[in-house]
Amino acid sequence: MSIFRKKSIEDLLKNAGSGGKGLKRELGAWDLTMLGIGAIIGTGIFVLTGTGAVNAGPALSLSFVIAGLACLFAALSYAEFAASVPVSGSTYTYAYATLGEFAAWIIGWDLILEYLLAVSAVSAGWSGYFQSFLSGFGINFPEKLTAAPGSVEGVTTYMNLPAFLIVMAITFLISIGTKQTTRINNIMVVIKVLVVLLFIVSSIYYVKPENWQPFMPFGIDGVFSTAALMFFAFIGFDAVASAAEETRNPGKNLPRGILGSLVICVVLYMIVSLIMTGVVPYAQFSKALDHPISLVLQSAGQNWVAGIIDLGAFLGMTTVILVMLYGQTRIMFAMSRDGLMPKSLSKLHKNIKHLMRLHGYLV
Secondary structure (H helix, E strand, C coil), X not given: CCCCCCCCHHHHHHHHHCCCCCCCCCECHHHHHHHHHHHHCCHHHHHHHHHHHHHHXXXXXXXXXXXXXXXXXXXXXXXXXXXXXXXXXXXXXXXXXXXXXXXXXXXXXXXXXXXXXXXXXXXXXXXXXXXXXXXXXXXXXXXXXXXXXXXXCCCCCCCEHHXXXXXXXXXXXXXXXXXXXXXXXXXXXXXXXXXXXHHHHHHHHHXXXXXXXXXXXXXXXXXXXXXXHHHHHHCCHHHHHHHHHHECCHHXXXXXXXXXXXXXXXXXXXXXXXXXXXXXXXXHHHHCCCCHHHHHHHHCCCHHHHHHHHHHHHXXXXXHHHHHHHHHHHHHHHHHHCCCCCHHHHCCCCCCHHHHHHHHHHC
């Protein structure tokens, strides 16, 4: 058989719904929107905004608009494909239907590696926050289990145990079922968005319009170069498309989930960046690139919010890990079902007893 063979949309849909190999359609527009926000709002809004403010000044908000528009065109393509081919696999599946098996195999592995890299990087950051949190109670992990081998100069380390544990815990959660996974994700995303709104409400009264002058200190070149950097703050919304096979009425709910999450995040990024540069002169963020939000709260005299902001960052990283792992499992599931990965990866469990007991605790 040719490595360039293609699968028709009809064959893809038939394969997804035959022989008990299909996933249950349990997700609505709300769940998909929460998945998108869970993937996008993370370290981008709590960390990357500091670098953006230094490079674009108050015009950082325009950089987010430009980056958001670039993502919008990609999101429209994802929405169109996902609605037309509501099958697990995201761009892997679309490539199989249009470019052939070889291109689909390459794209599938690209996605798997992308999600693995994102999860490993974010889980390491999550581990740092978690260790800092525990140290406040006098609890410390053995130093050899706090970082990857060779990552700390002069210190012998074997593994990052907290990062490993959070990845395993979320992987187990995803294995229980889509409904339970999205329910927990929805709760964490709502709390995370409330934390961002708390920052906005507690800081907006300390905005000084004179700090917005000049609005574009580095000109239009600074705005566009920063937009290229801010694009990375939106990476992850494509994972929503991997839930196509589990979506009710995918023709309507998938576009709503993908585009809705993107619009909400752009608005939040714009408001937060305007408040940040309005409270603190943009040049001062060079001294706090890794904690710009904390600098704003200190300048506004709202130190009591700092701990809550840390909670938002903590949950932000947790939901990013969850959505990235969710997308990865769906890519592997689709590739396995098509015979490009071991068949065992596309088998669905049938209400294993211990999983059902845990499901009872969760609901």
